[in-house]
Amino acid sequence: MRDEARAAVADITGRAPVEVRQLGGGDTSAAFAVRLEDGTAVFAKTAPATMPGAIEAEAASLAWLAEPDVVAVPEVFGSTERWLVTEHIAESAPTAAAAEQLGRGLAALHATGAPAFGAAPPGGPADAWIGLAPMRNEPEPDWPTFYAQHRIEPYLRKAVDAGTLSSADGAVISQVCANIDQLAGPAEPPARLHGDLWSGNVHWSAQGAWLIDPAAHGGHRETDLAMLHLFGCPHLDRIVAAYQESHPLAAGWRERIALHQLFPLLVHAVLFGTGYAAQATRAARSALRAA
Known part of the structure; x- marks a missing residue:
């Protein structure tokens, strides 16, 4: 699935991935941390075929929450029926x-x-x-x-x-x-x-x-x-x-x-x-x- 993620990210962002690291998931659903050729870090995820519309719903949800600019929400770089690519946020301890x-x-x-x-x-x-x-x-x-x-x-x-x-x-x-x-x-x-x-x-x-x-x-x-x-x-x-x-x-x-x-x-x-x-x-x- 890593190769599929690489191809999806390249298609959505128009930039070549140079590093693709799987974060979790299985054969039908997975998440990846991806570094693009220009150094940009993105997050890519896919949903199983048993969840039609899930990617579309999540992309629309993120855009709607981001629109007022009052909470931090990852930027959506693009999506397809099966793949969502967003900004990748490095994790840190809660404060x-x-x-x-x-x-x-x-x-x-x-x-x-x-x-x-x-x-x-x-x-x-x-x-x-x-x-x-x-x-x-x-x-x-x-x-x-x-x-x-x-x-x-x-x-x-x-x-x-x-x-x-x-x-x-x-x-x-x-x-x-x-x-x-x-x-x-x-x-x-x-x-x-x-x-x-x-x-x-x-x-x-x-x-x-x-x-x-x-x-x-x-x-x-x-x-x-x-x-x-x-x-x-x-x-x-x-x-x-x-x-x-x-x-x-x-x-x-x-x-x-x-x-x-x-x-x-x-x-x-x-x-x-x-x-x-x-x-x-x-x-x-x-x-x-x-x-």
Whole structure:
């Protein structure tokens, strides 16, 4: 696959690669650090054939997040149906200063808004991906409708049909959908979201924190913050404090974290099994208690 990466990078950038180093992946999906003939360092990745539109969706997401120029996002040099080539950012240790910068930038990014809840990035497909899972971006007039119908319910059905979630636990999560208007908190305008902001998609460098691998769409800004809390993130308290200073979250946002984590937990349940199904059920119960 290294030769395929070399050819794709040359075609997209118009410059010859002189060094191609595989960073990870397998026979159908891989990532590469590439040095071009003029010394430019780029990052190249491909998606498996089982994920049609994934590269198109990621390229559109990166461009949309970069457009307001308020957060650090790798520059997209170009893409094809199978390959994406971006700026390569050297990794460094997380710092409190970079975390605070990220919090302020994330608040500014969310404030730039989106056309609607569920809106895909301009030029991006409605059928996108979050990690290895399909994700439908379908505009709706309000966040509770969008989140219940296009995030929770599709993966709830998959988890119950596969036997990963019991019918009883599925009924608990269905209660969340039935009561989501009361659980969602104060209405807010649609925010421009990263959409998959777990700690692995925050790339720390000497220049600060960068956002990578987005699943961008119009959504609720608490979703990105809840994703940062799901698996932990370095200096998370500094990120949140800086965010709050820039654009305070609505009262009760911490009690709503579980609600916003329900979708990624259901995705993980479908992809990885019953351990995440139990976490999803606990999140649903927590969301219902917070009402």
